[in-house]
Amino acid sequence: MNWILQALNGFSLGALLFLLASGFTLTFGLLRVVSMAHGMYYLLGGYIGLSVVWFTGNFWLALLAGGSSIAILNYFVNRYLIRRTGENHLAQVLLTVGVVLILADIALTIWGGDSLSLPPPAFARGPIELPGNIFYPKYRFLLIVFGAIIGAVLWIFYRKTQIGAIVRAGVEDREMVNAMGINIDRLFTLVFALAAFLAGMSGVAGGAFLSLYPGAEWEILVLALVVVIVGGLGSLEGAMVGSVIVGLVDAYARWLLPEFSHFAVFAPMAVLLLFRPQGLFGKEA
Amino acid sequence: MAKSDSLLTVNDIHTYYGDSYVLQGLSLEVASGQIATLLGRNGMGKTTLIRSVAGLTPPRRGTISFKGKSLAGYAPYRISQLGLALVPQGRRIFSALTVRENLLVPTSKLAGRKGQGNGQRGRWNLTTVMEEFPQLAERAAQSGGSLSGGEQQMLAIGRALMANPDLILMDEPSEGLAPVLVTQFGEIMQSIREQGHSILLVEQNFGLAMDVADYVYVITSGRIAYHATPKELEEETEVLDQHLGI
Ligand SMILES: Nc1ncnc2c1ncn2[C@@H]1O[C@H](COP(=O)(O)OP(=O)(O)O)[C@@H](O)[C@H]1O
Ligand SMILES: [Mg+2]
Numbered sequence: 315m316n317w318i319l320q321a322l323n324g325f326s327l328g329a330l331l332f333l334l335a336s337g338f339t340l341t342f343g344l345l346r347v348v349s350m351a352h353g354m355y356y357l358l359g360g361y362i363g364l365s366v367v368w369f370t371g372n373f374w375l376a377l378l379a380g381g382s383s384i385a386i387l388n389y390f391v392n393r394y395l396i397r398r399t400g401e402n403h404l405a406q407v408l409l410t411v412g413v414v415l416i417l418a419d420i421a422l423t424i425w426g427g428d429s430l431s432l433p434p435p436a437f438a439r440g441p442i443e444l445p446g447n448i449f450y451p452k453y454r455f456l457l458i459v460f461g462a463i464i465g466a467v468l469w470i471f472y473r474k475t476q477i478g479a480i481v482r483a484g485v486e487d488r489e490m491v492n493a494m495g496i497n498i499d500r501l502f503t504l505v506f507a508l509a510a511f512l513a514g515m516s517g518v519a520g521g522a523f524l525s526l527y528p529g530a531e532w533e534i535l536v537l538a539l540v541v542v543i544v545g546g547l548g549s550l551e552g553a554m555v556g557s558v559i560v561g562l563v564d565a566y567a568r569w570l571l572p573e574f575s576h577f578a579v580f581a582p583m584a585v586l587l588l589f590r591p592q593g594l595f596g597k598e599a
Numbered sequence: 600m601a602k603s604d605s606l607l608t609v610n611d612i613h614t615y616y617g618d619s620y621v622l623q624g625l626s627l628e629v630a631s632g633q634i635a636t637l638l639g640r641n642g643m644g645k646t647t648l649i650r651s652v653a654g655l656t657p658p659r660r661g662t663i664s665f666k667g668k669s670l671a672g673y674a675p676y677r678i679s680q681l682g683l684a685l686v687p688q689g690r691r692i693f694s695a696l697t698v699r700e701n702l703l704v705p706t707s708k709l710a711g712r713k714g715q716g717n718g719q720r721g722r723w724n725l726t727t728v729m730e731e732f733p734q735l736a737e738r739a740a741q742s743g744g745s746l747s748g749g750e751q752q753m754l755a756i757g758r759a760l761m762a763n764p765d766l767i768l769m770d771e772p773s774e775g776l777a778p779v780l781v782t783q784f785g786e787i788m789q790s791i792r793e794q795g796h797s798i799l800l801v802e803q804n805f806g807l808a809m810d811v812a813d814y815v816y817v818i819t820s821g822r823i824a825y826h827a828t829p830k831e832l833e834e835e836t837e838v839l840d841q842h843l844g845i
Contacts, residue, residue, distance in 0.1 A: 476707050479700040483693040490691050493653050495679035495710030495762065 318448055320565045326454040326523070328561025329461025333516035334534065335541040335553045336468055337509025343548015344485050344505055347396055348403045350410040351388075352513050353535025354417050359384045359514025360521035360530075361425045364432045373435035377518045384514025385507040392506060414531060427528055432521035454523055464512075465554050472550050481505060485548070537564075540583050546596025555594055606631040606766055606797050607652065612661030614644075614651045614821075621647045622658065623821040629766060634788060634798040636808040638843060639818035645801040646688050648818070649770045652799070653685050654678040666765065680710060684764035688771050688801075690755040694744025698735055701743045701754055702728060705762040722794060728757040731787075749780045756787065766797045773804045785810050805845055809833070817842045 338352045363380035367373060391413055399405040434453040442452040472478040484491045484498045491498045517526070520534070541560050545552025560579050567578030586593070607629040614622035621644045629635040639645050650656040652663055654675040663670045670678055679685075684705070693701050702725060729736035732753040738746060743754060752772055759767050769788075773781045781804060788798060788811045802808040808815065809829045817825040817838060825838045832838065839845040 476700075476703055477709065479696055480704055480707055480709065483696055483700075483704050486693050486695055487691055489655060489675070490685075490687065490693070491704065492675040493655060493679055493685045493687075494705040494758075495676050496704070496707060497674070497676050497709065501709065 315448065316569065318446070319450065320569050321562065322448075322450050322454065322458070323568075324562030324565035325458045325558065326461075326561070327564055328558040329458045330516055330520045330524070331534075331537055331541050331560055332461050332465055332553060332557035333512050333519060335538045335545070335557055336465070336550060337512040338538050339542045339545065339548055339550065339553045340505060341509045342542065344481065345502055346401065346403075347392075347506075348406045348410075349396065350407055350535065351391065351413050351417075352538060353531035353533075354414040355384045355388065355510055355513035356517040356520065356534050357526060357531040358387070358417055358421055358517065360432065360517030360526045361421055361430075362514070363518030364425070364430055364521055364526065367432055373438075373518075376432070377515050380518035381511040381515035384517075385511040388510030389503075389507060392503075418528060418531060422528055425526070429525045429527040430521070431525045432518065434522040451523075457519060457523070460519070461557075468550060469554075477501075537579065540579050542593075544583050544586055544593055546593030548597075549593070549595035552593055552595030604631045605629070606666060607799065608662075608664045609648070609652065610662045610664075612648075612651055612658035612663060614647050614656055614658040616647075616656065621821050622651060624661070625818070625822055626661075627816050627823055627826070629797055629799050630814070631765075631797055632792065632795065633813040634792050634800055634811050635814045635816065636800045636802055636812035637816045637818055638802060638805065638808050640842075640844065641803070643818045644821040645818060646770055647821075649685070649687070649768050649799075649801060652678075652768060653683065676710070679705075679762070679764075682762075682765035684759035684762045684767050686755045686759045686767060686769040686772055688774065690748075690751045692743040692746070692751045692754055692758075694742060696743055697740050698743060698746070698754060699725070699739045702735070702758055702761050705758060710762070723760040723763050725761075728760055731760075731790075732757050748775050749777070752776065752780075752784065756784075756791075760791070760796075764796060766799065767791070768799050768801075770801045771803060772800075773802065773807050781807055805843060 334352060334356055341347055341349055359380035362383050363376035366376040366379045395409055395413065396406060399409060438453040438456050440452055441449040442455050443449055472481065480491060480496060481501065484502060488498050524530070537560060541553060541556040544559060545556030559582065563579050563582055564575070567575040571578060605628045609625060609627050611624050611626050612622055613620070613624060625644070625648060627635065627637070637645055637648065647656060651658050654670065654673055665678070665681055665683060668681065693704070729739070734750050735753055735757055738750065743751065746754060756772065772784055776784065785807050788800065792798060800808065800811065812829050815827060815829050815832050816823050819842050824842050825835070827835070
């Protein structure tokens with residue numbers, strides 16, 4: 315029984331990580347921007363969603379508000395800060411770390427230093443009974459379903475639609491797409507906004523089972539980085555598989571090797587990097 | 600060439616890459632319904648001219664007008680939307696996309712095409728392009744990167760046609776192709792012209808250029824050194840020898 319419960323724990327953490335890492339990996343791969351702000355986007359999105367729940371009691375509105383406020387914030391961070399760094403990845407890292415420090419301080423002033431939990435919506439409270447007499451928190455189960463749906467939608471958009479093909483074409487040769495009549499810069503700005511939206515939204519979703527507190531931005535960023543590195547930079551499929559792997563490793567390690575659980579997710583990453591430095595789905599450099 | 604039927608007019612343009620001064624007062628015209636060919640040795644500025652017209656490396660001075668409209672300050676995508684398509688040097692196929700996806704990129708609603716005309720609008724679509732290039736139909740679901748050089752060149756031309764452009768800029772389409780294929784591409788270009796598209800063709804293959812051209816320009820060091828009909832150029836042994844090494 316416990317095996318299955320831990321698998322569910324792994325999948326639900328994986329679903330959350332996917333929401334965050336899918337946008338992260340797209341940002342890396344499409345725009346070649348190395349942004350360390352994604353963890354902070356998660357936390358800030360969660361905090362904003364929390365306030366929306368406090369004021370309105372509406373969880374869906376919280377998801378929307380957390381996502382869109384981060385998308386707007388990201389637009390300004392990108393437009394007025396990141397764009398100045400050009401192709402200088404080191405500058406991007408330093409700059410976005412600076413942004414995180416500033417935002418973290420602002421968040422501390424507004425939401426304080428305590429660990430805050432976002433109440434799940436009423437329909438998602440309590441346990442759900444799964445086949446085989448398994449009782450599992452309904453919210454975490456629904457999160458798995460939600461993550462799978464978002465994953466499927468993103469995959470279909472990216473792999474099966476014409477606009478998705480144009481985005482992929484732009485990754486390969488931005489100039490040619492431009493010369494074919496498409497305002498590729500605007501399209502990429504939209505994709506970037508979508509990535510930030512997902513990050514903000516994942517904070518709201520995650521706040522309802524991991525809780526929100528100062529420092530959570532780095533913890534979740536590290537997990538998202540592991541997902542992206544395991545899956546392969548810029549690969550959506552990689553983010554899917556990587557999220558599930560990291561989620562499962564984390565869940566089983568907490569159960570079987572509790573004293574090592576903090577390091578457990580790095581072990582498969584280190585092994586993988588030895589044999590496939592580009593990650594599972596990454597292209598060879 | 601009468602001024603009135605000029606589709607593309609390049610007037611005294613000066614184009615730079617940073618400090619490097621490449622096009623030094625170049626002028627030429629492409630008449631509607633014709634193939635104009637630009638001949639010249641390596642490094643003379645042919646690709647730079649194509650990039651200037653497409654808006655990828657806009658000139659610092661001089662004017663380019665297309666269908667009577669000045670292109671100054673236009674981004675590449677807006678120039679393309681006016682009815683101009685590019686078959687770039689080296690083909691630049693999207694290797695991770697399928698052949699079909701490659702062909703569909705220019706047809707996106709995102710590339711809202713205004714201002715095309717010549718009564719040719721909508722002549723080219725997936726079906727007609729694949730009829731013209733049956734090899735592409737066979738490989739429709741394969742990735743662009745898996746095609747042979749000749750097939751990639753067909754795809755690059757097919758992709759340009761999908762936009763139903765008035766003018767196609769072709770940069771050395773015969774580069775690296777077997778001689779049989781070069782002949783085939785000559786025929787393809789003539790057939791494209793017959794269907795109402797004009798072409799500005801950059802070539803190093805003298806035979807191909809002379810076969811298909813209505814008018815020929817010879818470029819040396821960023822300037823037009825000579826221009827004439829192919830017939831007239833054939834007589835000019837001195838020009839041929841000095842600028843083209845023939
Ligand atoms: N991106 C670039 N940056 C700097 N110089 C360039 C660049 N591209 C081409 N050049 C230079 O401009 C000149 C003309 O190049 P190009 O237009 O490609 O010639 P062609 O197509 O006739 O072979 C060459 O001297 C080349 O070295
Ligand atoms: Mg060239």
